[in-house]
Amino acid sequence: MQVIATRPEALTDVPFTYCPGCLHGVAHRLVAEAIDEHGLINKMMGVAPVGCSVFAYKFFNMDMAEAAHGRAPAVATGMKRARPDMHVFTYQGDGDLAAIGTAEIVHAANRGEHMSVFFVNNAIYGMTGGQMAPTTLPEMKTTTSPYGRKTDDVGFPIRVCELLDTLVAPYYIERVSLLSPADILKAKKAVSKAIKYNKEGRGFTFVELISTCPTNWGLDPLKSRDWAKEHMLPFFKPGCLRDKGAE
Amino acid sequence: MAKILMKGNEAVAEAAIRSGCRLYFAYPITPQSELIEYMARMMPKVNGVFLQAESEVAAINMVYGAAGCGKRVMTSSSSPGISLKMEGISYLAGAQLPCVIINVQRGGPGLGDIQPAQGDYFQATKGGGHGDYRLIVMAPSSVQEFADMASQAFDLADKYLNPVMILADGMLGQMMEPVEFKTPKTDAEIADMWLQHKSWCIQPNEDGDKKHHHEINSLEIDPVMLEKHVNKLYEKYAVIEKNELSFEKYNISDDNEILCVAWGTASRVVKSAINEVKAQGKSVGLIRPINVWPFPYEDLCKAIGPNVKKVYVFELNTGQMLDDVKIAVAGKVPVDFWGKVGGVVFTPAEIKEKLEQALKE
Numbered sequence: 001m002q003v004i005a006t007r008p009e010a011l012t013d014v015p016f017t018y019c020p021g022c023l024h025g026v027a028h029r030l031v032a033e034a035i036d037e038h039g040l041i042n043k044m045m046g047v048a049p050v051g052c053s054v055f056a057y058k059f060f061n062m063d064m065a066e067a068a069h070g071r072a073p074a075v076a077t078g079m080k081r082a083r084p085d086m087h088v089f090t091y092q093g094d095g096d097l098a099a100i101g102t103a104e105i106v107h108a109a110n111r112g113e114h115m116s117v118f119f120v121n122n123a124i125y126g127m128t129g130g131q132m133a134p135t136t137l138p139e140m141k142t143t144t145s146p147y148g149r150k151t152d153d154v155g156f157p158i159r160v161c162e163l164l165d166t167l168v169a170p171y172y173i174e175r176v177s178l179l180s181p182a183d184i185l186k187a188k189k190a191v192s193k194a195i196k197y198n199k200e201g202r203g204f205t206f207v208e209l210i211s212t213c214p215t216n217w218g219l220d221p222l223k224s225r226d227w228a229k230e231h232m233l234p235f236f237k238p239g240c241l242r243d244k245g246a247e
Numbered sequence: 248m249a250k251i252l253m254k255g256n257e258a259v260a261e262a263a264i265r266s267g268c269r270l271y272f273a274y275p276i277t278p279q280s281e282l283i284e285y286m287a288r289m290m291p292k293v294n295g296v297f298l299q300a301e302s303e304v305a306a307i308n309m310v311y312g313a314a315g316c317g318k319r320v321m322t323s324s325s326s327p328g329i330s331l332k333m334e335g336i337s338y339l340a341g342a343q344l345p346c347v348i349i350n351v352q353r354g355g356p357g358l359g360d361i362q363p364a365q366g367d368y369f370q371a372t373k374g375g376g377h378g379d380y381r382l383i384v385m386a387p388s389s390v391q392e393f394a395d396m397a398s399q400a401f402d403l404a405d406k407y408l409n410p411v412m413i414l415a416d417g418m419l420g421q422m423m424e425p426v427e428f429k430t431p432k433t434d435a436e437i438a439d440m441w442l443q444h445k446s447w448c449i450q451p452n453e454d455g456d457k458k459h460h461h462e463i464n465s466l467e468i469d470p471v472m473l474e475k476h477v478n479k480l481y482e483k484y485a486v487i488e489k490n491e492l493s494f495e496k497y498n499i500s501d502d503n504e505i506l507c508v509a510w511g512t513a514s515r516v517v518k519s520a521i522n523e524v525k526a527q528g529k530s531v532g533l534i535r536p537i538n539v540w541p542f543p544y545e546d547l548c549k550a551i552g553p554n555v556k557k558v559y560v561f562e563l564n565t566g567q568m569l570d571d572v573k574i575a576v577a578g579k580v581p582v583d584f585w586g587k588v589g590g591v592v593f594t595p596a597e598i599k600e601k602l603e604q605a606l607k608e
């Protein structure tokens with residue numbers, strides 16, 4: 001028998017806890033493949049967020065820390081400063097990173113902290129049952145914006161890549177999507193580049209992955225992707241905002 | 248080594264560095280700023296990490312990350328900043344991570360003022376953060392003791408895998424007193440210190456080793472597993488309660504007519520007053536809890552001599568340790584309290600007057 005695809009070494013054999021059709025699993029796989037590709041499995045450490053991916057500390061096959069909600073960049077800072085011989089990544093959702101953890105991500109980026117941040121944006125609080133996130137789109141219905149997000153009341157979604165792009169220190173900032181096989185291939189390249197730069201000690205690298213939440217959007221996985229393509233991508237435009245390595 | 252005249256804030260920072268602390272994360276606040284400033288000056292000289300965090304919340308989470316790597320790490324703040332650290336302290340306790348947190352208390356609640364106070368006793372000893380955890384809390388009453396506690400706190404944190412707080416106040420932080428330091432740990436000793444935590448902490452996977460997967464974590468979604476975890480913590484706390492009682496007996500004798508209980512800065516004032524009434528032929532004793540958690544309930548009760556009419560608690564708050572004293576005394580004799588708040592410190596003359604009144608009763 002010929003083995004065509006196996007689990008990356010950087011993932012444990014613990015089964016994922018995600019809903020069917022959820023793209024967190026794809027994002028995990030991309031991060032794990034990049035860690036394998038760059039031979040970092042023995043020197044990588046990771047930080048899991050609070051959100052649907054809270055159990056990421058069980059899924060990644062390396063030493064992991066589970067952070068308080070939003071605090072992953074601060075925890076990763078402490079880890080990297082204590083272990084400069086190792087490499088660190090955080091994996092965070094949009095509520096975690098762009099609401100409660102806004103200060104931590106902005107300041108880690110501003111310090112040019114040596115870490116890779118993988119930011120999974122599904123425009124909603126998945127884990128707590130579909131409340132409004134800082135990234136929820138205008139007029140989008142959630143359990144805490146039951147009449148749609150009213151921008152004159154609660155403002156507009158936050159574009160985190162653009163926000164971080166105003167800072168001097170970050171080395172690499174790119175937004176990709178997980179919404180089609182072609183997009184996933186592009187995402188794979190971006191994730192790999194972030195890990196490569198991390199390995200080379202270049203500084204702060206940030207990849208936003210546009211994702212879905214079929215369960216809380218009330219759509220099946222395929223329709224979710226279509227909805228995201230139609231509504232998320234025009235607002236959260238994929239593309240590389242900053243690549244000091246390519247300059 | 249000769250004694251050096253130093254502020255408490257600087258002395259405890261120097262002592263922490265000497266005891267092998269090479270990572271320090273904090274945010275400025277009065278009256279502890281000399282501590283963060285001392286660390287900013289000295290950490291680079293010993294190839295240590297000094298990082299001014301964006302908030303106390305970030306600082307305590309940096310501590311969580313560094314402690315997860317098994318390294319000696321410290322943060323410091325004053326009351327309002329300690330409130331922000333409470334989330335992180337709960338996580339550190341849940342994940343069983345060793346670290347040292349210094350609170351140079353000021354007046355509260357809210358923004359309060361920047362004068363010495365003891366209003367954070369409840370927060371430090373009765374929770375503060377959420378969930379069922381305990382914090383080892385040490386309360387110094389001199390600059391020398393403040394400094395000595397740095398190494399003791401790190402040792403306790405390492406021994407029990409638990410955060411340890413040194414609960415000082417603005418008086419001890421700002422006051423200058425002669426202090427003698429221990430010989431610093433060598434770089435070689437420090438480099439190896441984390442090895443005591445090798446079985447659980449974050450570290451590289453050495454080539455050839457059996458691959459490890461260590462998790463620094465306080466989440467346990469299965470209630471049966473969480474119950475086990477919390478019970479394990481509870482057993483650990485019971486051992487600490489047995490082994491780590493620390494208190495000072497001052498002028499305790501069978502002649503005592505009053506037994507005072509005071510901690511930290513307040514105890515110094517009470518001692519002066521005790522000496523003054525002693526000169527008038529009156530016997531008053533003092534129990535000073537040095538560790539305020541665990542609290543020396545039984546020893547306090549035993550110190551109540553046959554002639555003691557009253558146990559008198561003096562604090563720079565409205566009566567917080569008072570609750571623990573009442574539990575210890577268990578109705579054996581009456582318990583009275585007098586305190587000053589708002590950053591106003593009582594004088595020996597005021598305490599003396601209170602004692603004289605009580606002696607007449």
Ligand SMILES: Cc1ncc(C[n+]2csc(CCOP(=O)(O)OP(=O)(O)O)c2C)c(N)n1
Nearest residue numbers: 050051052069093094095096124125126127
């Ligand atoms: C301090 C704190 N506040 C609130 C929560 C509850 N909470 C858990 S996950 C979450 C939202 C997570 O959303 P997101 O980061 O977008 O992740 P997703 O589940 O969508 O992947 C919230 C509010 C918490 N655990 N801690």
Ligand code: SF4
Nearest residue numbers: 018019022052126213
């Ligand atoms: S709730 Fe949404 S984000 Fe969470 S696992 Fe399910 S589909 Fe994925």
Ligand SMILES: [Mg+2]
Nearest residue numbers: 093094124126
């Ligand atoms: Mg989300």
